[in-house]
Amino acid sequence: MTTVRAAQPSYIILPREVTDKPTVLSFLISHFARIGEAVWRQRVADGKVHWQDGTLIDATTPYRPTARVYYYREVTAETVIPFQEQILYQDEEILIAHKPHFLPVTPSGNYVNECLVHRLRLRTGIETVSPAHRLDRETAGIMLMSLNPATRHHYHELFKSKTITKEYQALARLTPELQQQADKGALQLPLRWRVKNRMKPAYPSFLMQVVEGEPNTHSEIALVAVQGNIGLFELSPITGKTHQLRVHMLSLGMPLLNDRFYPELSPKTADNFDKPLQLLAYRLRFTDPVTGRQHDWQVDGLNFPQV
Numbered sequence: 001m002t003t004v005r006a007a008q009p010s011y012i013i014l015p016r017e018v019t020d021k022p023t024v025l026s027f028l029i030s031h032f033a034r035i036g037e038a039v040w041r042q043r044v045a046d047g048k049v050h051w052q053d054g055t056l057i058d059a060t061t062p063y064r065p066t067a068r069v070y071y072y073r074e075v076t077a078e079t080v081i082p083f084q085e086q087i088l089y090q091d092e093e094i095l096i097a098h099k100p101h102f103l104p105v106t107p108s109g110n111y112v113n114e115c116l117v118h119r120l121r122l123r124t125g126i127e128t129v130s131p132a133h134r135l136d137r138e139t140a141g142i143m144l145m146s147l148n149p150a151t152r153h154h155y156h157e158l159f160k161s162k163t164i165t166k167e168y169q170a171l172a173r174l175t176p177e178l179q180q181q182a183d184k185g186a187l188q189l190p191l192r193w194r195v196k197n198r199m200k201p202a203y204p205s206f207l208m209q210v211v212e213g214e215p216n217t218h219s220e221i222a223l224v225a226v227q228g229n230i231g232l233f234e235l236s237p238i239t240g241k242t243h244q245l246r247v248h249m250l251s252l253g254m255p256l257l258n259d260r261f262y263p264e265l266s267p268k269t270a271d272n273f274d275k276p277l278q279l280l281a282y283r284l285r286f287t288d289p290v291t292g293r294q295h296d297w298q299v300d301g302l303n304f305p306q307v
Helices: 024-031 037-045 116-124 152-160 176-184 244-251
Strands: 010-013 049-051 068-071 086-090 094-099 140-146 165-173 191-201 208-211 217-227 230-237 279-287 294-298
Touching (some): 024 049, 086 116, 094 116, 116 140
Parallel strands (some): 140 279
Antiparallel strands (some): 086 094, 165 230, 191 217
16 A cells, blocks of 8 residues: 555536635635645645646635636555456447446545546546446446547436436345245245335435435335345346445345445445455446447346355
């Protein structure tokens, strides 16, 4: 592990409604309070904060509502993720990749360069590689990446309009009731659930919880195979809330294997690369809104654990 600075800058758009911050630096210190004032002052002094055109921002640069401020994230140590992404398809508009477990899509937390976007930019030489949707760091699977900023909004719209189909696989221990049926040979597969509930942030805020109220999430879930006390599930998220599939499986009494967030948040430790979260975005189907090409991409599914 080494001290690392992000190769690619992050940016923030200065909010129009902020009126009490006379300088860009004062806004950054207030907005990113967890980073610390001394860190931001040093970044500015080192020339690591600039406008979109590359002009450096110093300690006295006035605040400009709606302008983009670029900065370079830094971490004292960054763990190398020992798994390789795969490029499944590439044309002039998009790239479709298979992201491994543990690798974030974009810089986040303790990861600045160990992310899918940076790896793909290095491999392809295309600096405009950008994700069209989200996938948790812990989840493996198919990602749609946009290559052309001029057409990127068309691919974002696929997910907003729900004209793209995402299918997942997951492994989880059966409930005692399902296990009893399986042991008797009385479990008829596939067994299906339609899960709709209301989710909102829990504590800490990166976790989600089910609460009373109008549903804002919807998943279609099917148990398709059983081996011992483990079930193989196929999941289709109709909505796209953070951790939706993980929370919906928990609500059925079957949290995913190796889930460090649910049902209880595990203490923060180094990743155990031998125990990835058993959740895989294994299929993606859509019609390309720019080229008209039909896409149906699928990767190898999850395997039952070895006994």
